[in-house]
Amino acid sequence: MTDDGTTRGGGAADTLRAARAGLSRILEPRDTIGHVILTALGAQAAWEIVSGHRGVRGDEHARIDRVLREHAPALPASVRAAGERWKARADGCDPVMDLQRAARSGIWVCIPEDPDWPAALDDLGLEAPVCLWGRGDRARLGGLDRRSVAVVGSRDCSSYGRTVTYDLAGGLAARGWTVYSGGAYGVDEAAHRAALTTATGAVPTVAVMAGGVDRFYPRGNDQLLHRIADEGLVVAEAAPGTMPARFRFLDRNRLIAALAGATLVTESRWRSGAQSTAHHANRLSRPVGAVPGSVQSATSAGCHRLIREGCAVLVADIDDFLGLAGPLGTEKEMEAGPLAIFDGLSEADRQLADALPVITGATVDSLAMVAGLPVRTVLGGLRRLERSGLAVDRGGLWHRPRRR
Amino acid sequence: MTDDGTTRGGGAADTLRAARAGLSRILEPRDTIGHVILTALGAQAAWEIVSGHRGVRGDEHARIDRVLREHAPALPASVRAAGERWKARADGCDPVMDLQRAARSGIWVCIPEDPDWPAALDDLGLEAPVCLWGRGDRARLGGLDRRSVAVVGSRDCSSYGRTVTYDLAGGLAARGWTVYSGGAYGVDEAAHRAALTTATGAVPTVAVMAGGVDRFYPRGNDQLLHRIADEGLVVAEAAPGTMPARFRFLDRNRLIAALAGATLVTESRWRSGAQSTAHHANRLSRPVGAVPGSVQSATSAGCHRLIREGCAVLVADIDDFLGLAGPLGTEKEMEAGPLAIFDGLSEADRQLADALPVITGATVDSLAMVAGLPVRTVLGGLRRLERSGLAVDRGGLWHRPRRR
Structure with a gap:
């Protein structure tokens, strides 16, 4: 030791x-x-x-x-x-004394030279943290896999935002996903709590702090953060003793975005730290989802902005999220593939490509029904998709080609 | 006469x-x-x-x-x-007798050979209607300009959907826009009523019927439809006496999508005629917006689907809509000249032009990522491309102009 x-x-x-x-x-x-x-x-x-x-x-x-x-x-x-x-x-x-003092408080430090360094952080390039200070069983660092999601949003969330956060974060944790968030009031809190309640995976939830991990902020979440350290992890790039100054929250958001395989903004005001997390995730080519809400509610304005500006995909339920960031969605080749390939297509052809099943195959008639397109349009569209390698005909049944 | x-x-x-x-x-x-x-x-x-x-x-x-x-x-x-x-x-x-009988009931027929034929219908190509039967002052046909919007949605809308429809349709009508809809209960009704209340333009609202214009459907909207005929127009492609059979509603939706310069779905269930109107508008390259709502409400599921699938842009307020479909958005965009135009461009600008999507639009950040250029270079490049007619900004999302 x-x-x-x-x-x-x-x-x-x-x-x-x-x-x-x-x-x-x-x-x-x-x-x-x-x-x-x-x-x-x-x-x-x-x-x-x-x-x-x-x-x-x-x-x-x-x-x-x-x-x-x-x-x-x-x-x-x-x-x-x-x-x-x-x-x-x-x-x-x-x-050296710093490390000794930290170790006495159960605080460890993980460095890029360690085998359990979260490789996802390296995607930050020059903005990667110098090291990661942490609390909680360090062995859990090795248990962090790709099925992880940052669930973030506004501190002063509505009861709608709280419920939606609880449902989505809880649903993902129940499927074995690790839920990252910032330990703050509101959406963060709901996300952590839901994950602690329903988790089936190795690491239910990770709180990424803006200040040092020796003092839990905000004080009102002290009990929650202790429980996260007991059952999950609490980490920070700032050394113990660092105060959570305002600018540190924005910098911290890039760590949340980088650590998690995808980001989900469940409720967010027009100006909110969650917007910055989403933009960081976007820059890192991580999938980003946002949950819409009433257009009459200021607490959803940030989510709507992200969706409208193309920074986030609309997520209305857990299937939407899995479709965006599920096991397939997090594979590298899928990240680059679809957008580029689909960009040249008309809306109708895109609809058609979406309607193509991978395994069972579909007839022209059933495709017309599913895609809501006239048979004539489907026939022409299939020919175009076939030429682009986006559709395969096997004995009258049309398939989406498997990607390798 | x-x-x-x-x-x-x-x-x-x-x-x-x-x-x-x-x-x-x-x-x-x-x-x-x-x-x-x-x-x-x-x-x-x-x-x-x-x-x-x-x-x-x-x-x-x-x-x-x-x-x-x-x-x-x-x-x-x-x-x-x-x-x-x-x-x-x-x-x-x-x-001939048909026309005489219709005229006695105040019903006229407009044909493509007439000078007041709505040219927008020609965009339907082979699916353009044979003629347009109508009620209301025919002179108003000439008053239909490009500032028109189809406001559509589900019949069994929530009070949220009704309020949002009223606000948006009313706000647009107050700015002189003509509101098209289908005369049905729910969203259609709210859209027509709002337009009749606030309109400042030549034609407040147009109801496009699935059956003949001699009988108003549904019966419960009889009074409303009479008022629309008095102050706006009621039109249909089906001859007088035609029953509004189920399939006619779907066909009718293409007329709404074609007649209006843009389509706005204010509240819509997963399966709803409004979805088909939005898809028709998309196929016609008309801007399409959809208003989000609670993910717990089935009445918003259709809007969320349209947004998620990229068929509609999220519209949270009237400014969002004007950004999507305002006067600039509905102008025929400058024809991007042939490849020769690209010859004058720097390598970076050419890369940027290549990275511009036609349909979905891209933020400056995502363009920087896709084109592999610094944000600063992207900003300058977009300004240059915009001046050359090679890039279009729609509410913060950059597009490649459509070629005709």
Whole structure:
């Protein structure tokens, strides 16, 4: 057992862990130059530079420039100016002691060099967190699979929003999905509670905090968050002791979006953190769903906006969600496939392609009925779909070709 | 004044009018071979053949075949079999007397050869109606402009659906839009009533009937339909005396979709005539909007389906609708010139133009992702493409302009 509460890694791993723990105290998620240095030179060298123990050496300049050019060409690369910023925080920073203190409170830290690091976070590229501080049985980190969903929404949700959240998050947890959320009041709370109640999977729910995992925020959810730590996980990129400042909530949302395989906004106001989570998920090419509600209710305006702007697909029930983000939907090839292929099609042909069964096959007549199209249109459409490889005729029965 | 109650046309026009009035008694909208003959040979010859006065002559076969090949290649061209079908109806059909009787009841018939024929119906191609029977001041036909909307939905709507319909139809009518609907209970009724109450335009509302305009259906809306005839128009493709059979409602929906510049489904069940109107509008490349509601309410399931399947854009308020179908949206979009236009573009702009979807629209963020360009480049590129007529912004969603 090492000092930081894990059973993995020897001395070298401990050094990396301490380096990253230290960096997580100094580098904010938007400290681009810091993350460029981390990406270019690795955790150990980055820690030495960021903590002010040494400057950038000869060939390191070129390596930093290469990462800068690739990821942030617009950024003026002033390590010197950044150094001023880091100095104030670096003074008195003792990551080794930090890790020891954390371990005594049951807090561990997971780093990208660990085998149980959630690979999904790497999709964030330069915006990936330096490390992940956590509470709860760390073995559960390995139990997180692709069937996971971020269920997010407004804090001041309506009873409609609460019910819908409970139904959808609970229904997914009952099917073995892990439910990610932010531990806040309202939709977050309902999502976590539903998952704790109905879960059948290895990890019912994960709360991603904006501040440190040592103090649970908001205080009113203290009991809930303790239960999440007992049965699931509570994680954060901010080091213990970090206050959940306003800007940290927006940065935190990118972690929720990246950790979960899909995002579902169950009720959201026009301006709401859930909008930012949805946009992050979109940028990461994760499926995003949003639940509509009354157009007379301000609490649904954010969901409607996401749907109208094409940032989210309308989700009215659990089948809609599974259709969007189910096991097939989360496969890589499906993510890129359909949109591109279907984009050139007319609405009628798209309807027709949608109506094609994969296994049983369908006659022209039944397709006409299902797709609500005249037989003539169906015949022409099938010929076009066949040419594009989107329909296959097997003895008069039309199928959708299987994707490999 | 001619026999049929119009002030237009001489003897020749009267002959055409009688021919089309007769054809409207015999040809159902889905009688493809009949419509092929009408398109190929014109109303007079079509009437002579369909009414059984004569057969198809020498060169007429080739003309019919040409239209068949173009519009309905899958159809077996058996005029003889169709003749059997027509005979039963043709017997005892006297269009001249028909027109006289109609005129005495204040019913007129408008034909494509008339200057006040609604040109929008021609977009239906082979499925365009043979003629339009109508009640109400015929001069209003000329007052129908492009700012028109079909407001449709379920008959058994909720109080939410009624209120939303009233608000949106009333708001549009107050801005001078003509509201089309089907004169049924529920959403249709609310749409017509709202338009009659708030209208500022030349024609507040038009009811498109499934049966003949001589009998108003449903009976419970008799008073409302009389008021619509007084202040707007009541029209139908079916000849007076035709019963509003079930299949006629589905055929009627294509007329509503074609006559209106855009379609708005305010509340609709999973299976509802409004779905068919929306699909017709889509096929005609008319903008389609749908209003979401509670996912717990079966009365909104149809709207949610339309939105999820990309057949309708989510409309939460009147601004959403105007963004979708406002004056700009209904203008024929600039014809995007040939490939030559792409020659002047930078590689990045060309990539961006390629990434633009035709139907669904894309946000700036998703375009940045698809085209693999920074958001800043995408923003600048879209402005350039818009100036060249190669990109269209509809409420934050960017489209490639449709080619005609």
